[in-house]
Amino acid sequence: MKTLVVIPAYNEQDNIKRVVNNLTENYPQFDYIIVNDGSKDQTSAICHRNNYNIIDLPVNLGLRGAFQAGLKYAHKHGYEKAVQFDADGQHLPQFIQPMADCMEETRADIVIGSRFVNEKKPKSLRMIGSRVISLAVFLTTGKKLTDPTSGMRMFNSKMIAEFARDANYAPEPDTISYLIKNGAAVNEVQVQMRERIAGESYLNPVNRVKYMIKMVISIVLIQWLRGEK
Numbered sequence: 001m002k003t004l005v006v007i008p009a010y011n012e013q014d015n016i017k018r019v020v021n022n023l024t025e026n027y028p029q030f031d032y033i034i035v036n037d038g039s040k041d042q043t044s045a046i047c048h049r050n051n052y053n054i055i056d057l058p059v060n061l062g063l064r065g066a067f068q069a070g071l072k073y074a075h076k077h078g079y080e081k082a083v084q085f086d087a088d089g090q091h092l093p094q095f096i097q098p099m100a101d102c103m104e105e106t107r108a109d110i111v112i113g114s115r116f117v118n119e120k121k122p123k124s125l126r127m128i129g130s131r132v133i134s135l136a137v138f139l140t141t142g143k144k145l146t147d148p149t150s151g152m153r154m155f156n157s158k159m160i161a162e163f164a165r166d167a168n169y170a171p172e173p174d175t176i177s178y179l180i181k182n183g184a185a186v187n188e189v190q191v192q193m194r195e196r197i198a199g200e201s202y203l204n205p206v207n208r209v210k211y212m213i214k215m216v217i218s219i220v221l222i223q224w225l226r227g228e229k
Contacts, residue, residue: 003100003154004079005032006070008063009087013042019089020052027093033073034087037066043087064170068163071155075164083154084171091152095191099154102189109159109184110176112145113152113191121146129212133173136219141180146188148173149215159184174218 005023009016016034023032033053036044038060047054055069067084074082081100085091091113099111121127133148153171155163159179163169180186 002079003030003081003083003096004070004074004077005030005083005085005093005096006067006074007032007034007085007087008037008066008070009034009039009043010037010060010066011039011041011043012087013039013046015089016043016052016087017046017050019085019087020047020050023093027096030083030093030096031079032085033070035066035070037061037063063172067171068167068169071160071163074160079160080157081154082160084151086151090193090195092192092194095152095189096154099152099189099191102187103154103156106187107185108187109156110179110186111154112147112150112176112186112188113154113193114145114147114150114188115191115193116146117188117190119190126208129208129215132212133215133219136216137173137177137180140219141177143180143186145173145176145186148176150191152191152193173215177219 007019020032020034023030031053033055034047036047036054036056038057044054044056055073057066057069061069071082081103083096083099085093095113099113102108103111121130130147130149134145137143137145137148151171162179169175176186
């Protein structure tokens with residue numbers, strides 16, 4: 001079954017070549033599309049110079065808009081699976097096939113690459129937000145997710161169509177919670193992730209707290225009040 005690796009990229013000039021070359025050289029069975037989210041650095045130039053498959057967005061739309069553009073592409077070209085894949089090198093492509101296998105074996109709509117299926121979640125300040133979001137998802141859906149903030153997620157053709165059509169869907173825990181409430185089957189597969197090698201993540205300590213609060217409010221209040229579609 002055709003699988004598309006969707007790589008949203010914003011100012012990833014120091015990482016994108018390494019990420020894409022690893023995919024194309026070692027995992028050629030997967031197609032990929034880079035969605036350049038209005039980068040201000042050399043991300044786009046590097047991609048075009050190397051003849052990578054790329055969609056250039058004229059302005060920065062954020063993760064929601066970039067990922068939706070990738071899933072619109074997946075939907076248009078008839079992909080059965082699409083996986084959200086970071087451009088910073090944290091996600092490892094050797095786990096794409098196990099996620100695809102899980103999706104086929106369990107008929108899941110969404111498979112999350114989790115760091116904590118078989119490993120204990122560290123008791124650290126960084127993981128407080130993950131634990132709180134996990135609790136919010138469980139309280140509103142009854143589903144236990146060990147790694148709700150993981151950015152490595154695989155979607156089947158039904159979910160690809162949903163994301164391609166609905167601008168309100170974002171690849172975030174609140175949307176996953178909403179989809180679970182509306183019957184989506186979600187499973188997790190144990191993966192490993194690397195730390196970012198180059199560049200800076202927007203999730204500094206202050207933004208991590210803001211993100212946690214935003215997700216919890218959306219899951220517990222907005223999604224709960226929104227109910228089933």
